[in-house]
Amino acid sequence: MIKLATIGTNWITQQFVDAVKETGKYDVAAVYSRHLETAKQFAAKNDVPHTFDDLTQLFSSDTFDTVYIASPNSIHFEQAKTAIEHDKNLIVEKPAFMNQKQMAEIQRLLTQHPDVLYFEAARNIHTPNFHAIEKQLGKLKTVSGAEFTYSKYSSRYDKVLAGEIPNVFSPKFGGGALQDLGVYTVYDAVTLFGMPEEVAYYPQLIRTGVDGKGTAVLSYPEYTIVLNFSKISNSHMTSEIYGLKDFIELDDAGEIQHVDYVDSQGKRQTLGNDEGRNPMIPEALDFARVINDPNDKQNKKDYVYWQQLSVYVNKVLFNLRQDAHIYFVGEKA
Template identity: 70%
Template sequence: MIKLGIIGTNWITQQFVDAVKLSREFDLTSVYSRHDQTAKTFAAKNGAQETFTDLNAFFKNGQFETVYIASPNSLHFEQAQMAIQHNKNVIVEKPAFSTQKQMAKIQALLDANSQVRYFEAARNIHTENFHAIEKKLGELKTVQGAEFTYSKYSSRYDLVLDGEEPNVFSPKYAGGALQDLGVYTVYDAVALFGMPEEAAYYPQLIRTGVDGKGTAILQYPEYNVILNFSKITNSHMTSEIYGLKDLIEIDDAGEINAVIYIDDDHNKQIIGNTIDENPMLPEVEDFAKVINNPKNPQDQRDYDYWRQLSVYVNKLIYNLRQDAHISFVGEKQ
């Protein structure tokens, strides 16, 4: 089994650890948190053997070979860099990094440490339902664009309304809608259609200075792809990929629980309705295959694809932020 260390003890880390237990491919051994009691409580709950409050000690002395990073966005780069320098495989929550410069440094480190594997935890592209979309898209005779929507009201926005600045809505921690739910829609677009020729972002800024919601327009040679995402409103709109008279309908651009093909005569066919016991299980199993089978050609081709896709997504998100003049604390430095 792959020995796993984690950074961060929030709800998404717990969901990842639960997926790890279901996969039976990883063994959680090490927990890092800034707070000793928090680390010990999480470790006791999930069967980890050791805890750390010092990041250097965690990477130097921790009995793990792969680390899952689920800290605030602005901390991802430094922690991933330390992991690679200590020959640890890296699974980093989306968005992996905030700038293209950070991404370039990580890619250079990976090239210099070829035995290390790096994954961005964009769970939607690893699901059976997403693969069903890919397959059906390849069968469409004509493609005329798409609209992807992912909007879920965040309880943290209540704190913003009360005058506070939680991490997910803070420019200090690289927060905002694009840097959160928006990442799923960007992955949908880039994985299915590639990089656009032009891209523009129209955000709705909130009091803290980041985007609470927004719309991005990606221009391709023959069509546009529109991304709608929000952390300050809810939406029950479906997402759609347009053929000529036919289309692919997706219940949710982030969760992707149901995919329907609607033909020219309005007949509906369910092509994807797999609901995993844990939504992070497919990515956990995919990452484990790559780590466990370093000489398997298909697994390594998959890895190379995910790594390149992460670079493209990082570039597009950064360009969208620049288009909307959204910057984070310390970014220019």
């Protein structure tokens, strides 16, 4: 049984805790929050025995072997470094790190601690629906491009409109649409089509200094991939991967709960339907599989592949921000 600690007590941590409990592969052993009372409330709700409000004490504890990091984006790096230095496996919410310098340092530390496993929690690429897309994509005679859309109005934007700066819209904490919902679309593109030759980003900036929504264009030798994402508006536009007369249709690029293939005659075939299922269960199962048997041949192969994807996505995100001249606090322009 994997002994898990969580950093963060927000909704996404709750969703992950629900997921790992459903897998039966994890025992949630510890909770960290900056405020001990918040940690205790989360622990009581989820039947977790240990609580911490001091990171040094947390990482010095022998109550867990794997930590799930769901703190604000800009804090991931330091917490991940500490986890590796204490030989704890780590699952880091996307986007794992802010830039290529941070990613390179994490990779360097991992080579110094070869028994430590690092996973970026990009849940969409672990789902059965995504694997169904991969399988059908391999059957397309021609690929002529794709458009991925993921737009969900954030309740935190109400606070922005009221004059506040919540973390998800703060340059201090690495916020913005690209760093949140946009990550899913970048993971879709990079996993399915590889690294683009060029990227361009056209953001809609909000008063806090980050992007509230935007459109990114990834250029490949024979086609382009267009990414649309927003945290300040809703959209029910589907996402599509184009053949010639046929295409693959996703309900959206983030949750991917329903996938269809439409052939050249317009006949529609459902490839996958996961509506209502906790979307974090597949990634929790994948991570547990590797943690519990890291030397298995297939597990090693998958782990190396996920590592490479994490590095690639980090690079694309950084390059998109550079193209749009979006910088976070502490970064040199």
